[in-house]
Amino acid sequence: MLSNYLGEFLALAIIHFLAVVAPGPDFAVTIRQSVRFGRWVGICTALGIGAGISVHVLYTVLGVGALMHTTPWLLTVAKVVGGAYILYLGVTLVRSQPKSVLEGDKATEEPIIEQTLLKAFTTGFLTNATNPKATLFFLAIFTTLISATTPLKVQALYGVWMCFVNALWFVIVALFFSSPKVRLLFMRMGHWFERSMGVILILFAGRLMLSM
Numbered sequence: 001m002l003s004n005y006l007g008e009f010l011a012l013a014i015i016h017f018l019a020v021v022a023p024g025p026d027f028a029v030t031i032r033q034s035v036r037f038g039r040w041v042g043i044c045t046a047l048g049i050g051a052g053i054s055v056h057v058l059y060t061v062l063g064v065g066a067l068m069h070t071t072p073w074l075l076t077v078a079k080v081v082g083g084a085y086i087l088y089l090g091v092t093l094v095r096s097q098p099k100s101v102l103e104g105d106k107a108t109e110e111p112i113i114e115q116t117l118l119k120a121f122t123t124g125f126l127t128n129a130t131n132p133k134a135t136l137f138f139l140a141i142f143t144t145l146i147s148a149t150t151p152l153k154v155q156a157l158y159g160v161w162m163c164f165v166n167a168l169w170f171v172i173v174a175l176f177f178s179s180p181k182v183r184l185l186f187m188r189m190g191h192w193f194e195r196s197m198g199v200i201l202i203l204f205a206g207r208l209m210l211s212m
Contacts, residue, residue, distance in 0.1 A: 005154050009161075012145050016162050019137055020169050025086050025204060028197040029127045030170045032093065033120055034177040035193065041120040042174030048124025050167025055129040056138040057159030061152060085130045087205035093198025096191045128166070133204075
């Protein structure tokens with residue numbers, strides 16, 4: 001039965017992958033977490049982002065997407081909540097202060113500021129789950145690429161695949177940016193990097209607000 005939906009799946013997978021690798025809030029947050037707090041925090045953030053996709057898949061598969069199309073104020077609420085959270089992340093990063101870097105490899109072994117793995121997972125989850133751009137993306141692909149006759153079980157498998165791809169991609173990003181050499185370089189210039197990422201997030205949030 002799954003072979004009957006191979007073409008649909010390939011189209012969905014390609015478009016989704018292109019959207020995932022494009023720089024955005026998920027990318028900025030994963031890099032920031034990996035550089036500032038280390039590999040495991042970055043990985044947990046990436047896993048949270050992957051899990052956040054399940055929120056969009058769930059409401060789309062259950063038909064909430066169609067409800068938002070017929071009830072515009074629901075989509076507006078989603079945009080406001082998501083935009084506000086992204087704006088909050090951006091302001092937090094813009095306010096980053098220079099951090100002291102210890103001599104030697106010790107600076108690459110211990111993060112200067114601790115963050116629990118649960119908090120890292122939650123940060124990644126909320127970054128994706130409240131992103132209105134992701135909301136619009138899922139509404140678009142599920143209403144244009146996926147046939148209304150596609151069984152819910154098959155659509156659920158599409159969702160699982162997208163969660164997996166998101167998590168895998170951002171785990172790779174986290175591993176790269178948490179390597180000792182890359183991390184030491186970013187720790188020395190970290191506050192400027194974080195401020196730049198903050199500006200990007202603020203501009204992104206502003207663009208979302210203006211589009212409403």
